[in-house]
Amino acid sequence: xxxxxxxxxxxxxxxxxxxxxxxxxxxxxxxxxxxxxxxxxxxxxxxxxxxxxxxxxxxxxxxxxxxxxxxxxxxxxxxxxxxxxxxxxxxxxxxxxxxxxxxxxxxxxxxxxxxxxxxxxxxxxxxxxxxxxxxxxxxxxxxxxxxxxxxxxxxxxxxxxxxxxxxxxxxxxxxxxxxxxxxxxxxxxxxxxxxxxxxxxxxxxxxxxxxxxxxxxxxxxxxxxxxxxxxxxxxxxxxxxxxxxxxxxxxxxxxxxxxxxxxxxxxxxxxxxxxxxxxxxxxxxxxxxxxxxxxxxxxxxx
Amino acid sequence: xxxxxxxxxxxxxxxxxxxxxxxxxxxxxxxxxxxxxxxxxxxxxxxxxxxxxxxxxxxxxxxxxxxxxxxxxxxxxxxxxxxxxxxxxxxxxxxxxxxxxxxxxxxxxxxxxxxxxxxxxxxxxxxxxxxxxxxxxxxxxxxxxxxxxxxxxxxxxxxxxxxxxxxxxxxxxxxxxxxxxxxxxxxxxxxxxxxxxxxxxxxxxxxxxxxxxxxxxxxxxxxxxxxxxxxxxxxxxxxxxxxxxxxxxxxxxxxxxxxxxxxxxxxxxxxxxxxxxxxxxxxxxxxxxxxxxxxx
Numbered sequence: 001x002x003x004x005x006x007x008x009x010x011x012x013x014x015x016x017x018x019x020x021x022x023x024x025x026x027x028x029x030x031x032x033x034x035x036x037x038x039x040x041x042x043x044x045x046x047x048x049x050x051x052x053x054x055x056x057x058x059x060x061x062x063x064x065x066x067x068x069x070x071x072x073x074x075x076x077x078x079x080x081x082x083x084x085x086x087x088x089x090x091x092x093x094x095x096x097x098x099x100x101x102x103x104x105x106x107x108x109x110x111x112x113x114x115x116x117x118x119x120x121x122x123x124x125x126x127x128x129x130x131x132x133x134x135x136x137x138x139x140x141x142x143x144x145x146x147x148x149x150x151x152x153x154x155x156x157x158x159x160x161x162x163x164x165x166x167x168x169x170x171x172x173x174x175x176x177x178x179x180x181x182x183x184x185x186x187x188x189x190x191x192x193x194x195x196x197x198x199x200x201x202x203x204x205x206x207x208x209x210x211x212x213x214x215x216x217x218x219x220x221x222x223x224x225x226x227x228x229x230x231x232x233x234x235x236x237x238x239x240x241x242x243x244x245x246x247x248x249x250x251x252x253x254x255x256x257x258x259x260x261x262x263x264x265x266x267x268x269x270x271x272x273x274x275x276x277x278x279x280x281x282x283x284x285x286x287x288x289x290x291x292x293x294x295x296x297x298x299x300x301x302x
Numbered sequence: 303x304x305x306x307x308x309x310x311x312x313x314x315x316x317x318x319x320x321x322x323x324x325x326x327x328x329x330x331x332x333x334x335x336x337x338x339x340x341x342x343x344x345x346x347x348x349x350x351x352x353x354x355x356x357x358x359x360x361x362x363x364x365x366x367x368x369x370x371x372x373x374x375x376x377x378x379x380x381x382x383x384x385x386x387x388x389x390x391x392x393x394x395x396x397x398x399x400x401x402x403x404x405x406x407x408x409x410x411x412x413x414x415x416x417x418x419x420x421x422x423x424x425x426x427x428x429x430x431x432x433x434x435x436x437x438x439x440x441x442x443x444x445x446x447x448x449x450x451x452x453x454x455x456x457x458x459x460x461x462x463x464x465x466x467x468x469x470x471x472x473x474x475x476x477x478x479x480x481x482x483x484x485x486x487x488x489x490x491x492x493x494x495x496x497x498x499x500x501x502x503x504x505x506x507x508x509x510x511x512x513x514x515x516x517x518x519x520x521x522x523x524x525x526x527x528x529x530x531x532x533x534x535x536x537x538x539x540x541x542x543x544x545x546x547x548x549x550x551x552x553x554x555x556x557x558x559x560x561x562x563x564x565x566x567x568x569x570x571x572x573x574x575x576x577x578x579x580x581x582x583x584x585x586x587x588x589x590x591x592x593x594x595x596x597x598x
Contacts, residue, residue, distance in 0.1 A: 029399045036396065037413045040472065043428040044416075050431075062442035063431065116325045123318035124311075131322070131329055133589060138333040140525075140585045142533045144557040145574045148343070148567065149336035152352075172332045175325065204317035233421030235536040236558075250423045254540055257427055266437065269427070277424045284419035285412070292415065292480050 051075060051271035058266050074267035078275055082268055084255040091272050094252030098232060098279075100163060101248055105170035106227045112171065113178025113223060114216060118208050120179070121186040122194045132179070139176035143236055154241070161243025169241045170231050177230075178223055181294075185219040186212065222294040225287050229280045249276050337578065344572035350565035361572040371573060374551040377463055381552070382531045384467045385474070389527055390520075392471065393478025398508055400479070401486045411483070415476035422473065426540025429469035430456065459549035462542055466550055469537055474530065478523050485519040486512065525588050532581060553577055 046063050051074050053067040061068070080090040087093075120128050150169070154160035159168065189212070197207045238248035247255075253276045257269045284291050312319065347357045365371050396414055400407055417425065432438040433456035443451035455461035489512060497507045513520075535554040538544060544551040544559075553573060560570035 026402075029402055029404065032395065033399055033404070033410055036392070037410060040413050040417060040476075043425075043432065043472070046432060047428055062445050063437055064442050112324055115321050119318050119321050123315055125315065125318055125322060126311075128322070131326060134329045134333065135325060136589050137582075137585070138329065140529050140589075141333070141337070141581055142554055142557075142574065142577050144554055144561075144570075145340050145578045146332065146336040148561055148571065149339035150332065152339075153331070153336075172328050175328050179325065204315075204321060229419055233419075233423075235421065235423050235539075250421050250536075253427070254423050258540070258543070266431065270431070273424050273427050277420050280419040280421070281416065284416055288408075288412075291419070292411075292484075295418075295477060295480055 047270045047274050051078075051267055051274055053267050055263075055265060055267060063266075074265070074271040075275070077265070078256075078268045078272035082256050082272060084252055085259060091249060091252060091256065091275055094247060094249035095275070097242070097246045097252075098238075098249040101166050101170070101238070101242065101246065102228060102231050104163075105167045105174070105231050106224060108167070109171045109174040109178050109227055110220060110223045112175060114182045114213060114220070115208065116175070116179040117182025117184075117186050118212050119204075120183045121189075122191075122207075122212070123204070132183070135176050135179060138173075139180075143173065147240055151240070160241070161245075163242075163246050166238060166242040166246060166248075169237045170234070173237065174227055174230065177226065181219055181223050181226070182216070185216065189215065221287075221290055225283055225290055226294045228283060229291075232279050340571045340578075341575050343567055344575045346568060348567040348571075350567070352567055361568040362576075365569050365572045365576070368569070370548050370551055371553070371556055371569075373548050374553045374556045377549075377551060378531070378534075378553055380463055381467055381470070381534070382528060384464070385470050385531055386524065386527055388467065388471050389475045389478050390523070392475045393523075394482055394513075396475070396479040397482040397486055400483060411480070414479050417473045418476045418480075420473065422534075422536035423540045425469050425473045426537040429465065429472070430541045433465050456542065457546055459546050462546065462550045466538060466541060469541060470531070470534070473537070474527060477526065481519055481523050482516060485516040489515065521588065525585060528584060529581065532577060 049065070049067055050058060050063055052070045052072070054069065054071055054073075057068050078090060079092050081088050082090045119125060120132055125131075151160055154165050154168075159165040193211065194207065197211050202210070232248075233250065234248065235250045235254070238246075239251050242248060242251070253272055256272055342354075343352055344361055345357065345359070346353050346355050347360070396410075400410055400414075404410070433453075435441065435452075435454045435457060438453075440451060440453040443453070456465045493511070494507075497511065533554055534552050535558065538550060538552050538555055542550045544555055554577070557570045557573045557577070560566040560573065
C-alpha cells in the first residue's frame, strides 16, 4: 500500500513538474482547436439562425446575430412553396426526386459492388486485375470526359432524361469505390472458408448468398453510408442525366437560391440549404465512426 | 491440349465470368468507350452537332487561344496549390493536436469532419452568403460602426479565388485530419518511449520521424485532394458562377458551359482530353503502387 502511494506521489510530482512546462502548450492546443472549431461551425450557425429570422430582422441586423424572434415560416416556405422558375412547389419536389433516385441507385450499386468484390477476391478470372485497375482509374477521371458520349448512348437507348438514366449513371460512377470496398474486405476473409464451401459443391451464387454476403454486414453498412451521402450530395449527374422531371434536391436548391428575382429571401434560402444537407448530416452524426471507416478504407471519392 | 484446359477453366468458373459482365461493360463502354469517343470528337470540327471529320489539333489550338480556358487553367493551378498546402497544414495540425489525449476529442473530430458530409452546392452557397458584402462579414462590421470596413473578396476579380479556396478548405481539411489521425493512431507507443528517453522534443519527433512514417497516408490524401480539385465544379457554380467576369472560371465548368450552353463540342472535348491526360499522369503510378501491387 505504502509503495503504491509513494509511486503515485512520485508520479503526481513528475506530472506537476511536466504540467508547469507544458501548461502553455496545452493552452495553445485547446486555443487552436477551439478557434478552428468555431471557423468550422460558423456556416452552420449562420444558416440556422438566419433560417429562423424574419426578413425585417435580416435587413436590420447582421447575419451573425441571434434572431430577435423565432419563426418557422421560412422553413415551411422553403419546403412547400419556394419557387424555381415558374413552379412554386418548394423543395419537397426535389426531396422526393432525390429519394426516388437514391433508393434504387444505392441498392444496385452496393449489390454489384459486393458481387464484383467477391468475384475478384475469391474466383480466378483471367484479366481480373487489369479490369479492376481500369475500373479504379475511372474513379479519378473527371465526369466531363464521359458525359457527352454517355448522353448520346442514353439517347439512343431511350433513357436520357429519365429516372433509369440517372440511376444507371450513379451505378456506373459508384462502381469503382464500391468494388474496392468489398474487394478489400473480402481479401481479409479466410480463403479456407470459401474452399470448404466449394468442396461441398456450392456454386458461385450459393457461396455468395449463403456464406460470404451474411458475413459482410459491417462493410455493407459502410458502403450504404458512403453511397447515400455521395448520391444525395451529387449535383452534376443529376443536372445532366435526370431530366426536368427528376431533378434532385441539390439542383433544385441551387435553382431556388440562384434564380430568384427581386429581393432575396435569405431566410428561405438558408432554410432550404439546411433541409438539403439534413440527410447527410443526420447520417454523419448517427453513423459516427462508420463514416470515418468508410473514408479510411475507401479513400476514393467519386 | 492448351485449349482444353482453358475450356475447363472457363466452364468451371462460368458464373463468375457472367457475374463480372456489368463491371466489364462499365469499364469497356461507360469508361473507355466514352473516353475514346471524347478524344475522337476533340479531333473534329464539331460545334453544336458532332461531326466525324478530322481536323488534327485545330480545336486544341483554338482552345489555348481562348482566354477563358487559359484563365481557368491558371485558376486551377492557384487554387490547387493553395488548397493542398492549407488543407494539409491545417489537417496535420488538427490531427496532431487531437492526438494529444485531449478532452472532448470526439466532439472536435465530429466538428472538423462534418463539412465533408455536406455537398459542394451547400458549401458554395453558405460561403457565398458569408462573403457577400451586402450581407456577410463586411455588412456586419459596418453595422457595428466601422463604416469604411471593406471585405469584398468575392466580387473582387483579384481576390475571388481565395474565397473559393477558403470554402474548399472548410470542406476538405477534415478529410486530411481523419486520414492522418488514423495513421497517427497506428504508430507504436514504443516509438514515443524511445524518443522520450533520447530527449528529442515532441515537435521534432512529429516533423522528422512521424511525418516520414505517414508517407503512404500523405500520398493518398494528396492524390484524393488533387482529384477533387480537378473535378471542382459544383462549388464554383454555387458560389460565384465563375465570376466576376471570368475571374473564378475553372476547367470543369468551362467544359460544361461549352457542351451545354455554347454548343461547342469540339472545344469542350479538347478541353476534357487535356484534363484527362493530366489526371492520368497524376495517378497512374499511384494506382499501380497502391492497389495493384498489394493484391494477394
